[in-house]
Amino acid sequence: MRANVSRYDLRAPDGLTEALHLVSNGWKPLAGGTDLMVLLEAGKLAERRLAGLWKLDELRGIEVGDETITLGALTIFAELRHSPVVGLNLPLLASAAAEIGGVANQNRATLGGNLANASPAADAAPALLVYDAELEIVSLEGTRRVPYHQFHRGYKEMDLRAGELIARIHLPNGRGRWQGCWRKVATRAAQAITKVSLAAAARVEEGRIAEIRIAYGAVAPYPLRCHRMEAALRGAALPAQLPPFDELAPIDDFRSTARYRLKVARNLMETFLASLA
Amino acid sequence: MGESAPRKDAPAKVTGRAQFVDDLTLPEMLYGVTVRSTVARGRIQRIRFDPAFEWDECVIVRAEDIPGRNVVPLIADDQPCLAGQVVNHAEEPVLLIAHEDRHMAESARRRVKVEYERLPGVYSIDAALRADAGAPFKSYTVAKGNVEEGFRRAKWVVEGEYETGAQEQLYIEPQGVLAVASPREGVTVWGSMQCPYYVQRALAAVFGLPEEMIRVVQCETGGGFGGKEEYPSMIAAHAALLAWKSRRPVKIIYDRAEDIAATTKRHPSRTRHRTGVAPDGTLTAMEIDFTLDGGAYCTLSPVVLSRGTIHAGGPYRCDNVRISSRAVATNHPPHGAFRGFGAPQSIFAMERHMDRIAKTIGMDPAELRRRNFLRQGDTTATGQVIRERVELPALLERALAESRWEEKRRTFAVTNGNGNVRRGMGIAAFMHGAGFTGSGERHLRSQVAVEATAEGKARVLASSCEMGQGSKTVLCQIAAEALGTKLEDVEIAQPDTAEVPDSGPTVASRTSMVVGKLVESAARDLRRTLDQSGLLEGRTFSEACRELVKRRGGFKSWSRYQPPPGQWWDDDRYSGDAYGTYSWAVQVAEVAVDLVTYETSVTAFVSAQEVGRVLNPALAEGQVEGGVAQGIGLALYEKVVYDKGRVVNSQMTNYIMPAPGDLPPIRSIFLETPYEFGPGGAKGLGELPIDGPAPAILNAVEDATGAAVARIPMTPEDLLDALERTHE
Amino acid sequence: MSDQVELLLQVNGAARRVEAWPLERLLDVLRHGLGLKGTKEGCGEGECGSCVVIMDGKLVVSCLVPALEADGSSITTIEGLGGEAGLDSMQQAFVDEGAAQCGFCTPGMIMAANALCQGGRTMDHASIREGLAGNLCRCTGYMKILAAVRKAGGARP
């Protein structure tokens, strides 16, 4: 343990308003803690005052409407993974949820935490990009909505201001019928950080790609929705040519190399396109 | 014996009652932390203590506070216990702090800033071999026959270069020690360790005290694999120095990041082979050049190098052999003992090279090995005559049959044309010398005792440590058999230098074979005493022991190591009987390589070995399965990433060991040929299984894809590069 | 700087009060605050699984749960299994199959295995491997652990 916990404070408010008061006073939100507690262990948690969100039941749960499915930011991956509704309508998210650490991690790790932690390798992110998710963000001032593909702006930079919390994630219902794929490539079979991941889904009509969404993890400073690739493939006849990969900007780090990430990203796309044909 | 008696320590372990060092606390105890160097090489300029901190609540120890010698004594006595003026590697201990509140101890650690004048460092084998770098810690030459002559007789000369990386032991229990110390009472430590008497010797030097004033107790130890061979001496000295100065008990427990970054790892290596091969595939000459990166201090490098050197020629007959080897100094944290002790490194090279030879001359890799196996009566590279029957051909046949080698190779040849998965099979054949090298056991002069207790049990007294391998159970089984009684009548003392004799370090696969033999003979002695005094007549074993204790006021029988007859060794020429005996093995790996992600998974693994008589099949299988798992890690996953001598991936998230989903079913097969000088016929087993997986797997990957990778760990990134090279 | 808080926990069926820093790890509350040393620390970063316990019916890594967030919860640790009567069926299977070597991963492994078998799913080796993905063992190569879980899992009602 590289930190002195007696120097940190944590409060666990019962209601959203109280939590928002804390957050607007500079208290750092803490949901499942599976990212923040690891930072604490490593002596790298800079914020000394934390607002625990765990008791905010109003930010938890899965609501199904005709047009949209709404997921509370505090929903844990264990619930997303086992929910039949998610499995049927948001299968890529269900698959990703099943791969976010082991069972014990999935029992604490939250969807909102995964997005707000803003790791380029966050595994829930590509699926949400593919599903055109919209974030509902709350603060004492009120509520606003941000399309998720506009949320990330740079490495650990996002459209989340001081005093704001991610409250809910809205997703369209009915995407379960698209042909999709989720593939996570990591340092071992399970319980490992992603080196490159792909979420993609397409609606195929009469041998052509009518609609398509593509998102990659860990190939750019943040989870990447690939608009140019999508544009190149929209309307393409199957079997489709590989689209351009110039949106990807992978790096070398101690987990992998840029070369590998790019090559595997292409291979994953090739496999996905082949599966559509 | 020969039965899977349940482990003696299992009930305490499955209920959480087993006491590991971090489970102990003493009244008034302080928590100790270590301030470490942040540079790999430099001169200490200044140490700043944050003036805003309450330093009077802390106890601080610097090199000047050491009452005896500032050294962790081992082979060369070059490693300080705390750095003086210079540091030679990152994470070198500079200063110690203790505080009664463990959170505050950590705060204190973070408030010390050490400033350095940085000095240039050496971070690779190549840099260390350059003329201007220092002398190696040790070098050896092993020579036999006439290599030039051998090359003249060769039809092919095959060359290759092979490399292995550092590997972290990654025992799941991090290292730790609890100490009490005072000039009057001496020093007592409890800790997670493999070698209590090494720790005793180190503490005697550091405190300038006679060994009788140092007591070392081994706690339940959560895995060691070599990693708790030498480093616990360092931690024990640190905890005891803080205890000495504060007059309070002090506990130091490393966190995972500290344990990975600072403690020893497997030596990285580079091996060059040049081999002459006759038209029929027999080896006419072997020239081998083997180099280890020893890190910043000598520690155990000479003996690791020795084992690696002796095993470098594999289990093959060849009349003309020259092996040159050296362990070089770098500014990495010292590398040290890790299961296999140099042998997995040089065997990786040999067994990959055998496949290269097979490919070059167009022979099946199994057949090439079959033709070259050592046989009874042959001599090894060091000139040792193999006196026992060598079961390698039988092991090979069993391993091939069990892995369905022929059938699978035929099938894969067809299926590999389709889809994105390539499958392949690979072999490794090897031997592993059991016990200390050369005259090592003779110098150790290990001793054990078996005593009768007032409670009516026979009690084994030895310093050999249980760290998961099952030694407590096996030693009790051996004693029970020699005593002619039930396992329940035998118990074993927790290693405590105040109570048990020095049966040597728990290393080198020596515990069952060497220490077991001593237990057997001491137990026989006790039995003889019981028989001769007629105490067993009309009494149970337990009653007889009780009676013996009553009549004689206690009874202990002792035994001390005797070398097997006729064993000779010449330390200067490095020739002779390197080991009393060898264990032998053939392993077969089956792999699947995904051409989308370049990931290799081991889909099946067979390990066939001859380790003498198997004393406890369940424990023996456990050793094989665990060793193979670590070997798979070494081959495919476990990579220590250094940046200028500092480990940058010092968390379990970033240093990747195999998890449950990464390992195949592991099938172990034992052929049993009793060894005359082992207890009940047993030889060593613990290290053997980690020698072969890496070459077998990389051989299989080459079989599957054609990519010849000569370096481990082989990550998917490396395989991608190799495939692209192959297809160019 | 904060103050310590008083937590009320149900631990292995008994109500316990304990003082802790709000962000202290549940692992430390159990080991230091309550003296329950059966739960082990192998990494402190959620990776090894030696510290897993059951909290309100769910398996969690106790090294990543802040003390305050555990307030009011019900917790089962390795000490809460079996009891006077002896070992529970999972512990017994670990003994019988030789699934504990050094024993350091064992408490966590048994807690995770018990959580896995609760659901009454069919347990082939693949699903056990998946279910135990968060528990690392360096000694066994997992073979004997899989065998034990399969045996105990199969024996569950």
Ligand SMILES: Cc1cc2nc3c(=O)[nH]c(=O)nc-3n(C[C@H](O)[C@H](O)[C@H](O)COP(=O)(O)OP(=O)(O)OC[C@H]3O[C@@H](n4cnc5c(N)ncnc54)[C@H](O)[C@@H]3O)c2cc1C
């Ligand atoms: C062993 C282990 C394995 C892991 N494996 C994976 C993996 O495979 N894939 C993966 O993607 N991740 C993985 N993670 C990381 C982590 O579990 C996830 O990122 C998780 O979703 C984080 O959620 P949390 O609730 O625990 O976040 P916390 O740690 O509580 O918070 C993370 C960040 O989000 C902020 N935050 C949390 N909730 C909100 C909110 N509602 N509004 C605004 N900000 C908020 C916090 O302030 C913090 O900055 C792993 C972690 C561990 C320890």
Ligand code: FES
């Ligand atoms: S100690 Fe908590 S997971 Fe390793």
Ligand code: FES
């Ligand atoms: S038994 Fe040692 S780590 Fe699992």
